[in-house]
Amino acid sequence: MSARPGGGLTARVVLTVLLAWLVLYPILILVGDAVGGGGSGLTAFATRPAEWRALWASVWISVASVSFAAVIGVPLAFLFEWFEFPGRKTLGSLIALPAVLPPFVGVIAFLFLYGESGFVARAVQRVFGLEQSPWRLQGAGGILLVHAYSMYVYFYLFTRAGLAKLDASMLEAAQALGASRWSTLWRVTLPLLRPSLAGAALLVFMTAVGSFSAPYVFGGGFRVMTTQIVASKLNGELRLAEVESVVLALVAIAGLVLLRRSEGDDIVTALGKGTAPRRRPIGGAGARAFSTTAGWALAVLLLLPHLTLVLISLVPYGSWTTETLPPVLSGINYQRLFAEPERLRPLVNSLWMAAGSTAGAIALALVAAGLVARGRPSRLRGAIEGLIALPWALPGTVFAIALLTTFSVHNPVTLRWVLAGTTLLLPLAYMVRSVPVTGRALLAGYRQLDPGLEEAAASLGAGRWATFRRVTLPLLKPALAAGGSLAFVAGLGDFVTSIVLYTYDNRPISIEIMASLRVSELGVAAAFGVILMVVSAAVLGLGARR
Amino acid sequence: MSGFVTLDGVRKRWSATVTVGPLSFGVAQGEILALLGPSGSGKTTVLRLLAGFETSDAGRIGIGGEDVTATPPARRRCGMVFQHYALFPHLDVGENVAFGLAGQGKGNPGRIVDALKLVGLEGFERRRVQELSGGQQQRVALARALAPEPRVLLLDEPLSNLDPALRERTRRELRALIKRVGITSIFVTHEQEEAFDLGDRVAVLESGRLEQLGTAEELYERPASLFVATFVGRANVLRGPVARAFGGAGGGGGMKDGEVIVVRPERLAFAAAGVPAVVRERRYTGAAAFFLVETDGGDRLEVLAAPDAARVGDRVRLAATSVLRFAEAHA
Numbered sequence: 001m002s003a004r005p006g007g008g009l010t011a012r013v014v015l016t017v018l019l020a021w022l023v024l025y026p027i028l029i030l031v032g033d034a035v036g037g038g039g040s041g042l043t044a045f046a047t048r049p050a051e052w053r054a055l056w057a058s059v060w061i062s063v064a065s066v067s068f069a070a071v072i073g074v075p076l077a078f079l080f081e082w083f084e085f086p087g088r089k090t091l092g093s094l095i096a097l098p099a100v101l102p103p104f105v106g107v108i109a110f111l112f113l114y115g116e117s118g119f120v121a122r123a124v125q126r127v128f129g130l131e132q133s134p135w136r137l138q139g140a141g142g143i144l145l146v147h148a149y150s151m152y153v154y155f156y157l158f159t160r161a162g163l164a165k166l167d168a169s170m171l172e173a174a175q176a177l178g179a180s181r182w183s184t185l186w187r188v189t190l191p192l193l194r195p196s197l198a199g200a201a202l203l204v205f206m207t208a209v210g211s212f213s214a215p216y217v218f219g220g221g222f223r224v225m226t227t228q229i230v231a232s233k234l235n236g237e238l239r240l241a242e243v244e245s246v247v248l249a250l251v252a253i254a255g256l257v258l259l260r261r262s263e264g265d266d267i268v269t270a271l272g273k274g275t276a277p278r279r280r281p282i283g284g285a286g287a288r289a290f291s292t293t294a295g296w297a298l299a300v301l302l303l304l305p306h307l308t309l310v311l312i313s314l315v316p317y318g319s320w321t322t323e324t325l326p327p328v329l330s331g332i333n334y335q336r337l338f339a340e341p342e343r344l345r346p347l348v349n350s351l352w353m354a355a356g357s358t359a360g361a362i363a364l365a366l367v368a369a370g371l372v373a374r375g376r377p378s379r380l381r382g383a384i385e386g387l388i389a390l391p392w393a394l395p396g397t398v399f400a401i402a403l404l405t406t407f408s409v410h411n412p413v414t415l416r417w418v419l420a421g422t423t424l425l426l427p428l429a430y431m432v433r434s435v436p437v438t439g440r441a442l443l444a445g446y447r448q449l450d451p452g453l454e455e456a457a458a459s460l461g462a463g464r465w466a467t468f469r470r471v472t473l474p475l476l477k478p479a480l481a482a483g484g485s486l487a488f489v490a491g492l493g494d495f496v497t498s499i500v501l502y503t504y505d506n507r508p509i510s511i512e513i514m515a516s517l518r519v520s521e522l523g524v525a526a527a528f529g530v531i532l533m534v535v536s537a538a539v540l541g542l543g544a545r546r
Numbered sequence: 547m548s549g550f551v552t553l554d555g556v557r558k559r560w561s562a563t564v565t566v567g568p569l570s571f572g573v574a575q576g577e578i579l580a581l582l583g584p585s586g587s588g589k590t591t592v593l594r595l596l597a598g599f600e601t602s603d604a605g606r607i608g609i610g611g612e613d614v615t616a617t618p619p620a621r622r623r624c625g626m627v628f629q630h631y632a633l634f635p636h637l638d639v640g641e642n643v644a645f646g647l648a649g650q651g652k653g654n655p656g657r658i659v660d661a662l663k664l665v666g667l668e669g670f671e672r673r674r675v676q677e678l679s680g681g682q683q684q685r686v687a688l689a690r691a692l693a694p695e696p697r698v699l700l701l702d703e704p705l706s707n708l709d710p711a712l713r714e715r716t717r718r719e720l721r722a723l724i725k726r727v728g729i730t731s732i733f734v735t736h737e738q739e740e741a742f743d744l745g746d747r748v749a750v751l752e753s754g755r756l757e758q759l760g761t762a763e764e765l766y767e768r769p770a771s772l773f774v775a776t777f778v779g780r781a782n783v784l785r786g787p788v789a790r791a792f793g794g795a796g797g798g799g800g801m802k803d804g805e806v807i808v809v810r811p812e813r814l815a816f817a818a819a820g821v822p823a824v825v826r827e828r829r830y831t832g833a834a835a836f837f838l839v840e841t842d843g844g845d846r847l848e849v850l851a852a853p854d855a856a857r858v859g860d861r862v863r864l865a866a867t868s869v870l871r872f873a874e875a876h877a
Contacts (some may be wrong), residue, residue, distance in 0.1 A: 452632035455599050458619035459626040460646030461694060466620075470645070474636045 011083060012371050012380045019387040021415055022432050026402035027249070027394070029416075033405050034242040041239035051244065054228040058251060058332070061143060061224055064200050065208035068148035073155025077093065080345060082154075085277040085291050092160075094299045099153035101306070102536055106150050108211040108517075109305030111137070112312050112526065114145070122324045147208055149302075155200040155209075158396020162196030163189075168277040179428045202259040210254045210395030212496040225251070225429040226365050226397045230499055233401065241542030245401040256393050306533060307404075313526035333527040343524070346512035347531065353506060354491030355432035358438075358514055360407050361487050362480060364431075365438035373446035388439035392430050396496035403429050404500060423506040429497045434487035441486070445479025485543025489536045550575035550636040550730050551596070551698055556605035558591055566591045566754035568605060575852040578731045580745030582738060585704060585776070589734045593700050596732060598622045610697055625729075627701040631672060631683050633675040639686050640671030646694035661693040662686075664723065668698040673740055683710050688720075699724065701733035705740060717743050740777055750774050769840030776807045782809045785874075788845045791821050792866045811836065811850035820865035823847070823858045839864065 034041055045051045080092045113119050116133040125133045139143070166189065176186040190197075211225040218225055225248040231242040282288045298455035311326070313333055320326040329397060339342050368384050375381055391399060419425040449472070457467040473480075493511035502511050509528050516525035549572025554649045557567035566588035580698075582591040597605060598619035605614045614622050633642050643658050644651030651658050662668050664683035675683060686703065691699060704720065705713045721744050724731050735741050739781065741748045742762040749759040750773075758770040762825045769775035776783060784792060789807045826846070827838040835853040840846050849864065856862055 286550060359556055450630070450632060452628045452630060453634060455597075455619070456626065456628055456632035456634070456690075457598070457622060457645065459622075459700075460690065461618045461620050461623070462645070463618075475634075477636075 008507070010381075010403075011367070012375060012378075013332075013535075014370060015364075015367055016383050019214070019435075023387050023390050023435065025415070026399070027390075029406045030242055030398075031246055033239070036490070041241075041243035044237070044240045045067075045243045045247070048096060048107060050229065052528045053172075054225050054244075054248060055251070057223065058141070058225040058248065061140060061147070061215075062205050062208040062251075062255070064144055065147040065151055065211075065377035066204045069143060069151040069204045070197070070201065072148060072157050074159050076152070077156050077159035077290075078162060081160050082277065082279060082488045083291075084281045085295065086289055087292060087295060087396055087507040089277075091126070091299050095302060096157060097151050097302060097306075098150045099157070099419060101533055102489065102495075102510075103150055103211070104213045104303060104495040105309070105495050105533050105536075107146055107217050108513060108525065108529050109309040110146050110149070111217055112522070113305050113308040117446055119324070126324045138218055138220040139222040141166045141209075143214045143222070143224075146214040146218060147211065151207055154203045156198070156452045158200035158203075159193060162193045166192060166277065171277060172268050197460070198259055198263040202235065202256065202263070205255045205259060206252060206393070209497070210397065211257060211393075212397055212499075215396050216495075216499075225319050226395060226496070229401060230399075232502060237399040241401055245398040249398045252395055252398075253393060304445075309526050309529045309533065311526075312522055313530045317521055317522045317523055333523040337524065337531075343512075346509050346528070347508050349506045350492050350508040350510075353427040353430060354488050354529065355437070357427045357434055357491045358487040359432040360482050361426075361434035362437040362442075362484050364435055365442040365483060366476075366480075368439055369442035369446045372443060373386075374451065385443075387515035389436055390444075392436035392535075396433060396494070397500065399433060400429055400497040400500035403432070420501075421503055423503060424499045424507070426503075426506055429501055429525070430491040430494060433494075433497065434490055437486045437490065438483035441479045441483030442476065445476045481545070486541045488539050493532055493536060550577075550610055551575050551732065552590075552608040553595075554606045554608070556592075556595060556602045556607060556846035558595060558600055559603050560591075560697075564754070565601075566595075570760055571749060571754050571756060572598045573730055575730055576728050578721070578746045580732070580748045581732065582589045582736060582741040582748050582778075583736065583751035585736060585752075587751040588847055589751050590702060591700055591736050592751070593732065596698070597624050597626050597700050608812045614766075623694070623697045624697045625696035627684075627687045627691050627704050629706060630685040630841045631707070633683060633686060633690070635675060635827045637675070637718060638671065639673045639675060639678070642675060643671075643687060643690045643693050645690060651693075657693055657708070661689040664692065664755075666729070672807075677847075680708055681716060684716070685707065689722070692729070696729070699729045699731040700729065703734055703736070713740075720744065731845070735843060747872075748778075754778070761836055769808075769870065772806060772808065774873075775870055775872065780811050780850075782811065782814070782847045784809065784845065784847075786843075786845075788821065788841055788843055792856065793871070804874045806872050806874050807864050808872065809847070809868075811848040813867045813869070814847065814851075815867065816849070816851060816855055818863065820863040823862055823864055825858050825860045825862060828856070828858050828875060840841075862877035 014118070037198075076095060080088060080095070114137050116136045118137075120137060121133045124130070125132070126132070128360040132274065140418050142486045170192070171188060172185055174188045175181075179187060211224075212230070213226045214220065215227045216230070225232070225244060229241050229244045229248065232244060233236075233418070257490060282291050310327075314324040314333045316328055317331055319328040337347075365388070368388055371383050372384050404420055406416055407425055409416045410418045419428065453471055453475070454467050457471045462470060494508065495509065497512075498510055499514075502508060509532055513525045513528045516522075551573040553569050553571055554752040555570055557565065557569070559565045564634075569592065581592055584588045592598060595602050598614070598617060602615065606613055608614065609622065609624070632647065640658050640813040643661050647654070657712065658671065659668065662670055665683055665688050667689065670678075670682070670686070674834055675686065675765070678686065684707070688704075705716055708716055715742060733744065735744075736750055742793070742860070744749040747759060747761055748759040748765055750765065752773050759767060760768075760773045765774060765778045771777060772783070775781050784807050789805070792809060793805075793807055821841055823839040825837050825839050828840075829836040830853055832852075835855070837851060837856055839849055840845060843863075847864065
């Protein structure tokens with residue numbers, strides 16, 4: 001409030017410095033270390049062909065992921081937004097499911113379903129009487145399959161939202177002016193959808209560039225930058241990992257800048273609200289039956305990985321060898337998981353780290369959003385907004401390496417302490433990575449809040465704290481729930497940062513799943529996956545409730 | 547400055563070119579004061595300074611003899627009705643009204659009932675504010691502001707969100723209610739009719755300065771400046787030869803250089819002798835009609851007269867029964 005401009009300035013300076021220390025400082029240290037330090041990392045990167053191959057792989061895999069996701073997601077959006085057929089509503093929301101689950105769980109589920117010893121491979125092997133598994137889900141093909149499966153949702157949701165905003169009278173105007181259906185689509189609909197499509201492309205590109213789980217599990221010898229960074233780090237070549245991280249960050253930022261530029265203004269909203277075109281029923285009994293069947297088949301196909309995960313989690317260790325379907329099912333994996341404290345540890349670890357990092361990210365976002373939304377325009381305000389958004393623009397692996405580099409040195413004068421090897425660094429990383437999500441949610445929440453409400457509270461005798469507690473906080477509840485649930489689920493299912501920063505004492509669920517897979521305890525791995533899935537879905541469900 | 551609410555040299559500087567004040571005036575206990583002015587005149591700033599949402603750069607503000615210049619809004623005991631009401635959407639009607647009461651009214655639920663009864667909304671306690679009509683929301687906002695028994699009631703364009711048919715009725719009800727409660731009230735409006743109808747006195751603001759403070763009649767009959775004369779009521783502003791031709795009517799002899807005269811439409815009449823002109827348009831309003839006439843010199847004037855006083859195209863002569871004289875404003 002303007003009553004205390006001095007106090008507001010102090011708060012803003014303190015917050016800017018804190019955010020800069022958490023978000024920007026590690027990146028600067030990373031760049032400094034990569035470029036300086038005798039240039040050994042730079043030389044290694046420049047002279048090894050494998051590095052250039054991984055860089056090229058990251059770029060083309062990301063671009064291809066965008067194309068595949070668009071090819072699947074955009075037509076689906078048109079189908080669900082423009083046509084009416086039985087089951088449209090249920091299917092329409094089922095289809096968005098892959099987005100709400102942690103990417104790591106999806107990857108594991110895919111492995112069980114389509115991997116070389118997965119259900120589908122076994123079935124094909126049985127049907128054709130083959131000696132060996134008919135395929136190996138490996139390399140670029142495998143990665144692209146998983147990316148397309150999990151990332152089409154962005155195109156689907158963005159395009160549907162864009163179509164819902166479209167004014168039917170605009171399409172009618174085009175037709176009245178003599179344009180055919182096709183030319184209306186090309187000359188009116190798609191140009192109007194451009195912001196939506198560019199937004200989806202940006203999101204898919206950023207997700208694909210930073211994707212780690214899919215390349216790690218399915219890549220085999222095929223390396224992209226994220227897996228290359230982790231490999232370098234595990235080989236003890238931290239300097240090289242730093243250089244690789246900087247290069248990957250540059251790729252991400254280049255993509256961000258290019259795609260942002262093509263986004264354009266949101267012309268649809270600028271023109272004001274219209275009514276979206278009415279849905280057309282699909283004509284002809286045959287066509288309708290076909291579309292309905294195809295729709296449900298698609299839903300089953302999309303849900304199959306998750307159902308597979310549930311099934312595998314019920315298979316006791318060593319009971320399933322060559323059969324197509326597992327012969328024995330029991331709850332033993334879950335029993336063991338909850339009975340043995342050592343096995344339960346990762347679950348407890350993930351829960352407290354996700355909860356702690358979410359609380360931190362919420363607190364930071366609450367203060368930052370309050371200062372940004374309520375303060376007078378200033379350079380600091382812009383800086384705070386930029387710092388909040390920064391972690392989103394950089395892949396998780398890059399941040400993990402940056403935090404590792406920054407907090408492996410004890411030098412309090414430069415604000416660096418040794419946190420590497422402690423249990424604190426990983427939740428700190430979760431928190432930093434969650435700040436964009438909670439920040440955006442709370443900023444939106446604050447902007448929807450009428451400042452007059454806070455003044456009304458003050459005029460009725462409520463002081464600053466009472467106003468915050470009795471008016472601001474209750475009204476921000478939906479934003480807090482939405483941001484908090486997303487942050488929590490991201491922390492709970494994280495694999496990218498965990499693999500770089502975990503210690504034995506805070507090993508999270510994802511690391512335990514990988515360890516179980518390595519010793520062929522598929523059932524335990526799947527049981528962890530199911531728990532992760534159920535908790536995530538429950539938390540997101542709670543967060544979305546009004 | 548004397549009065550229950552006093553401003554003494556209060557000034558708020560927004561930028562190098564935009565400053566409100568210095569303002570000095572007092573409002574008597576139980577009086578309703580209208581702050582009238584065009585947008586950007588500073589009227590809302592004055593209200594927010596009184597409420598404590600803005601801090602003044604200079605001067606002092608007093609309420610009931612107490613200096614509240616540095617008192618934060620929460621402790622000023624000024625009830626405020628916001629332009630868009632600012633009802634809390636997460637609370638129901640009863641909880642909104644109880645917000646300013648000690649312990650949220652739990653110790654004394656009668657206060658909530660009384661406040662709602664005052665505005666004619668008894669039985670509305672458990673309604674959601676989103677379900678109410680605009681007029682009902684306005685009354686809840688009023689009940690909420692009055693419930694803690696503030697010393698002063700501040701209203702920011704209290705009727706601007708109502709549709710025109712409702713506005714006039716609400717205006718009278720609002721005035722009756724405030725008078726019944728007997729609370730000192732200050733409200734902001736940009737509509738002259740509203741200010742005249744609702745306020746005991748009216749303060750006219752322009753570019754952050756107080757142009758005049760007085761009753762409706764004083765403002766209309768004896769405007770202190772050219773701005774007040776033209777902003778309050780209809781006015782023909784005349785300069786040059788035509789001004790000199792009418793100038794004598796106000797008394798005080800011949801026109802000086804740089805003087806302007808203002809004639810109200812009802813103070814002009816068609817007469818046997820006077821300034822020659824032609825009737826160009828006639829706008830019928832029922833009891834009377836407005837005639838737009840053009841003098842031979844090309845000046846256009848508005849005349850209020852009986853509907854059958856003249857017809858379009860008639861040659862007429864104009865005489866003024868009284869004129870106001872001002873020094874030319876230096877813009």
